[in-house]
Amino acid sequence: MRILAFEALRAVAERDAYANLVLPGLLRAAEEEAVRKGERFDRRDAALATELVYGTLRRQGTYDAVIAACVDRPLREVDPPVLDVLSLGAHQLLGTRIPSHAAVSATVELARVVLGDGRARFVNAVLRKVAARDLTEWLGEVAPPWDEDPEDHLAVVHSHPRWVVSALWDALGGDRAGIEDLLAADNERPEVTLVARPGRATPAEIEESLPAGAVLPGRWSPYALRLAEGGDPAAVDAVREGRAGVQDEGSQLVALALAAAPLDGPDRRWLDGCAGPGGKAALLAALAAGRGAELVAAEKQPHRARLVARALSGNPGPHQVVVADGTRPAWAPGSFDRVLVDVPCSGLGALRRRPEARWRRRPEDLAAFAPLQRALLTEALNAVRVGGVVAYATCSPHLAETRAVVEDVLDSPNAPAATPIDARPLLPALPHLGSGPDIQLWPHLHSTDAMYLALLRRTA
Numbered sequence: 001m002r003i004l005a006f007e008a009l010r011a012v013a014e015r016d017a018y019a020n021l022v023l024p025g026l027l028r029a030a031e032e033e034a035v036r037k038g039e040r041f042d043r044r045d046a047a048l049a050t051e052l053v054y055g056t057l058r059r060q061g062t063y064d065a066v067i068a069a070c071v072d073r074p075l076r077e078v079d080p081p082v083l084d085v086l087s088l089g090a091h092q093l094l095g096t097r098i099p100s101h102a103a104v105s106a107t108v109e110l111a112r113v114v115l116g117d118g119r120a121r122f123v124n125a126v127l128r129k130v131a132a133r134d135l136t137e138w139l140g141e142v143a144p145p146w147d148e149d150p151e152d153h154l155a156v157v158h159s160h161p162r163w164v165v166s167a168l169w170d171a172l173g174g175d176r177a178g179i180e181d182l183l184a185a186d187n188e189r190p191e192v193t194l195v196a197r198p199g200r201a202t203p204a205e206i207e208e209s210l211p212a213g214a215v216l217p218g219r220w221s222p223y224a225l226r227l228a229e230g231g232d233p234a235a236v237d238a239v240r241e242g243r244a245g246v247q248d249e250g251s252q253l254v255a256l257a258l259a260a261a262p263l264d265g266p267d268r269r270w271l272d273g274c275a276g277p278g279g280k281a282a283l284l285a286a287l288a289a290g291r292g293a294e295l296v297a298a299e300k301q302p303h304r305a306r307l308v309a310r311a312l313s314g315n316p317g318p319h320q321v322v323v324a325d326g327t328r329p330a331w332a333p334g335s336f337d338r339v340l341v342d343v344p345c346s347g348l349g350a351l352r353r354r355p356e357a358r359w360r361r362r363p364e365d366l367a368a369f370a371p372l373q374r375a376l377l378t379e380a381l382n383a384v385r386v387g388g389v390v391a392y393a394t395c396s397p398h399l400a401e402t403r404a405v406v407e408d409v410l411d412s413p414n415a416p417a418a419t420p421i422d423a424r425p426l427l428p429a430l431p432h433l434g435s436g437p438d439i440q441l442w443p444h445l446h447s448t449d450a451m452y453l454a455l456l457r458r459t460a
């Protein structure tokens, strides 16, 4: 399993692969190989490989600082595959309960197989130094003191790039405790949350179909269920049948708030302008069906539009999936009553889910998304009728992707006039919603992804 974890780390580093995509493929291949050889494939080994890969990637910033203190040359001069093996070893030593001697010997054995004897000796020497201290002692040694540089301190202790620490802290505001809790939450594995699509399944029915204790109630959404540790969504009939899906509660709340926003006049046509892969569209379509409304789900990428069609198939109400560029609308202006634009963004609100994402994103990415985000929100306002409601959502809390976009579009002479709606009363159960009118959810406060939501009513 350590070889498999190493291969996954190499794929992430060399091919820009996503760990959550590459790892299941490697595990499946390992299982097929075991079956072919008549050997047992142990699920606990698969869980260990997953933990090693995810933990090593998440904590890479911390481990790099520790390893740098244990080698006599700059890290950039250490061969990347050697560094991957060292990081895997550092994670076992500092981030798991694996006994030190077992962590060192298993990693040196891995190094022998994948790197050769010479480099295995180097790995052995470095890991013995790493093993001489525990994580707290190492952090005291390698993290810059808080008083000298709080952001650098947090970056090393909580393993985030400094610019991400800075951006998250700007968005969160507040003192040291809040940002520390947020960064720590980003390093935790999120629970798997299900949505029972209204009119098609209920949480109670799903719970009854499973062994006792397999699911817990959702925290905020009436349609949510949380899988108990180790639960597999594919084992849930309603998920296999498309009546339920895997969806973070933050995403459910965005759809629920848009559906709950007060509206005078007709409430017949809804648009999801950035629908792929279709999680929010499927919930919106089910909510729309419940009140006799139609959902149009638009997506620019044809392959993602196919995913939307799959997510919507079986929805009882009228719906359409269209391949369309939301900045060059294929629909008549003012023809919708409610519109969602869940725009492409940096994804800094979902770092819990994508362990490598924080290292891959660059500050320049923000500038690249900026014009598209403004154009999509402007066209969403064009698409909605006067008096109708637009929801602007991102899975990023970065202020450049959230409030700055909304404020710019509200101030723009090229966008239809609109006014913010206070979204907080629409989600009355949620604490920590700040001073409004928009909503920023947080992993450490709400146990959701850091989704952002602004609701705007078109006024002219």
Ligand SMILES: C[S@@+](CC[C@H](N)C(=O)[O-])C[C@H]1O[C@@H](n2cnc3c(N)ncnc32)[C@H](O)[C@@H]1O
Residues within 6 Å of the ligand: 251, 273, 274, 275, 276, 277, 278, 279, 280, 281, 298, 299, 300, 301, 304, 324, 325, 326, 327, 342, 343, 344, 345
């Ligand atoms: C954040 S994702 C939406 C996630 C989706 N709402 C869900 O819950 O599953 C943004 C989507 O917008 C699509 N997109 C990007 N540019 C677009 C455009 N100009 N018009 C329409 N869709 C676009 C992307 O391909 C991507 O699928």
